[in-house]
Amino acid sequence: MTERLSPLAIMKKLVSFPTVSRDTNLPLVDWVEDYLSSHGITAHRYYHESGEKAALFAHVGPLQEGAVVLSGHTDVVPIDGQPWDSDPFEVVEKDGKYYGRGTCDMKGYDALAIWALVEAQTHGVKRPLQLALSFDEEIGCTGAPPMIEAMQPILPKGSAVIVGEPSSMQAVTAHKGGTGYTMNVTGFEVHSSLLPYGVSAIMEAARIIDWVNDTNAELQAAKPSDLAAMFNPPFSTLHVGKIHGGTARNITAKNCTFDLEMRIVPGEEPAAMQQRILDKVREVEKAMQKVHPDTGIEVVSLFKGVPGLRPEQDGAAEALVRKITGDNAEHVVSYGTEAGQFQEAGYSAIVCGPGSIDQAHQPNEFIEIAQFNAGHDFMKRLVTILQQE
Numbered sequence: 001m002t003e004r005l006s007p008l009a010i011m012k013k014l015v016s017f018p019t020v021s022r023d024t025n026l027p028l029v030d031w032v033e034d035y036l037s038s039h040g041i042t043a044h045r046y047y048h049e050s051g052e053k054a055a056l057f058a059h060v061g062p063l064q065e066g067a068v069v070l071s072g073h074t075d076v077v078p079i080d081g082q083p084w085d086s087d088p089f090e091v092v093e094k095d096g097k098y099y100g101r102g103t104c105d106m107k108g109y110d111a112l113a114i115w116a117l118v119e120a121q122t123h124g125v126k127r128p129l130q131l132a133l134s135f136d137e138e139i140g141c142t143g144a145p146p147m148i149e150a151m152q153p154i155l156p157k158g159s160a161v162i163v164g165e166p167s168s169m170q171a172v173t174a175h176k177g178g179t180g181y182t183m184n185v186t187g188f189e190v191h192s193s194l195l196p197y198g199v200s201a202i203m204e205a206a207r208i209i210d211w212v213n214d215t216n217a218e219l220q221a222a223k224p225s226d227l228a229a230m231f232n233p234p235f236s237t238l239h240v241g242k243i244h245g246g247t248a249r250n251i252t253a254k255n256c257t258f259d260l261e262m263r264i265v266p267g268e269e270p271a272a273m274q275q276r277i278l279d280k281v282r283e284v285e286k287a288m289q290k291v292h293p294d295t296g297i298e299v300v301s302l303f304k305g306v307p308g309l310r311p312e313q314d315g316a317a318e319a320l321v322r323k324i325t326g327d328n329a330e331h332v333v334s335y336g337t338e339a340g341q342f343q344e345a346g347y348s349a350i351v352c353g354p355g356s357i358d359q360a361h362q363p364n365e366f367i368e369i370a371q372f373n374a375g376h377d378f379m380k381r382l383v384t385i386l387q388q389e
Helices: 007-015 026-037 107-123 144-151 192-197 201-221 270-291 316-325 339-344 369-388
Strands: 043-047 054-060 067-073 092-094 097-099 129-134 158-163 172-175 177-186 237-245 255-264 296-306 331-333 349-351 366-368
Touching: 007 026, 007 107, 007 369, 026 043, 026 054, 026 107, 026 129, 043 144, 054 107, 054 144, 067 107, 067 339, 097 369, 107 129, 107 369, 129 144, 129 369, 144 339, 158 316, 158 339, 177 201, 177 270, 201 237, 201 255, 201 270, 255 270, 270 296, 316 349, 316 369, 339 349, 366 369
Parallel strands: 067 129, 067 158, 158 349, 172 331
Antiparallel strands: 043 054, 054 129, 092 097, 097 366, 172 349, 177 255, 177 296, 237 255
């Protein structure tokens, strides 16, 4: 059996793997699997269809249901174009912070979860502990659902999932859900002096984008539900974050592509907003085709919708986290996580992890050492509880 590594040593190793979502995460998965195996823990994999990525999950303690599941993702966002002051894939300690890509989001938590699993295996627990590390969280939480499905026939089902996204160790019981689309608009080219006889893909895309602005104003003006009122902003939102199209200023654009995302307050029905979007698209498309039949709008889903996390009545995950942290305040966040996907699969789920979401995806990403240590204290208390239950 090899030496038990500290959480910091594990984080340094995890950060050293450049697991940007577009690239493989297999070297990281290999290392984690080998490290767990060296401590007598059997890990299981679920592979992405490409074979270039894998999720990893494991169980320690009695082979029975009711485990606490520590959930994290292995992928990180790119560093392209970001002005880093140090090597992004090396943990650098400075001014009370650990710098490095993923230290905050969320290899710091992953390291703490791996440490806790080995501690539970070494000292024994009465209630089981599980680890679940996904891929492709950063590109739409697409890796968690198949991983969760793969876990079910292999591991006894857990009763409380702690998703360790950076929440400053606060107990987050709700977050928004959402989905995204790429809209490929095809127009009909004519000289711009003959504008009425052509169809500008850019100008037709603008009709939809203008509708997005109007819809946001409508959503903002409506009286929020009690749950919505807890969020900032306290309403669902639509957003166009990327657009490209056209060939010249004096030609009606043949093509325009833009990305549209929606962030939906839990309790509201994402399918209803999706239908509103599609209805508007078809309305614009119908008018385009009256001018020229070869025009149209293709709607491509960027990712399967990420469900929101709903507050649970007497939730097991919430009760456990509040017991450990002593945090009895209500916290919600507007970003999405894999917690809603675990909840949708029948698990009790909560978000609680070290670090601030303000540092996620930023150049010179960091986690405060005090936050990392608070996460370590959380895991030590968790293992103690599992030894007693």
